[in-house]
Amino acid sequence: MFTPIEKPAVIPDLFIPENEPEIWRSFTGGNQQAYSYIFVQYKDMLYGYGLTIVSDEEMVCDCIQELFLDLWLRRKNLAQVKTIKYYLLVAFRRQLISKIENRKKQMNLSRQAADFLETTHAESSEAELIHEQILEEGHDKLALSMNHLPKRQKEALYLRYYEKLSYEEIMEVMSLSYKSVRNLVSLAIQVLRKELHKQDFFYSLLLSVFIGI
Secondary structure (H helix, E strand, O other): OOOOOOOOOOOOOOOOOOOOHHHHHHHHOOOHHHHHHHHHHHHHHHHHHHHHHHHHHHHHHHHHHHHHHHHHOHHHHHOOOOHHHHHHHHHHHHHHHHHHHHHHOOOOOHHHHHHHHHHOOOOOOOOOOOOOOOHHHHHHHHHHOOOOHHHHHHHHHHHHHHOOOOOHHHHHHHOOHHHHHHHHHHHHHHHHHHHHHHOOOHHHHHHHHHOOO
8 A cells, every 4th residue: 555666675784774864865866775765664653643643544645655755756855864754754744734634625524633633732831751661561551542632642642652752853743832742741641541540450550650650
């Protein structure tokens, strides 16, 4: 469904995460192996992130295809980057929201996506820092409970918990203030704690370990 070009049979030594700036330079210079590497490396990450914004899988897949096609067509004019994942998250989010807005003009978009676009978040007190250590046993429970979160809270927690972005990076990706991002994460943790406590005391305890408190 995703692949615009075939994955190269052999990945040169150049294509390792530590060499991302060089990989990007090769891609902008027209290297198809570098382009394929970037696509294969990040398509699933973008897919998972896209579903935190809108539940329409087809729209998310289309947006990923369009993003990589656009990147290839504009490769000669792209600025150099240090972190490919961060660049793709910002570009993908912008493109996906634009697609949602265009769809909304043409038809009645699902209430879920509409709520995401219309949601505003007041700034409030700073939230708790998330501990990056996750207990594997509770991963599925946490992921399932995250589906009960409001869209923006789910998105912020996904970027922090799954993609390990800093609050400053999330702030740039979501176009929010630092305090708003911290508040979203804090509120998300509070909702998760209540949800998990309803299900089982063990998973409520698991969340406490997860967020490091």
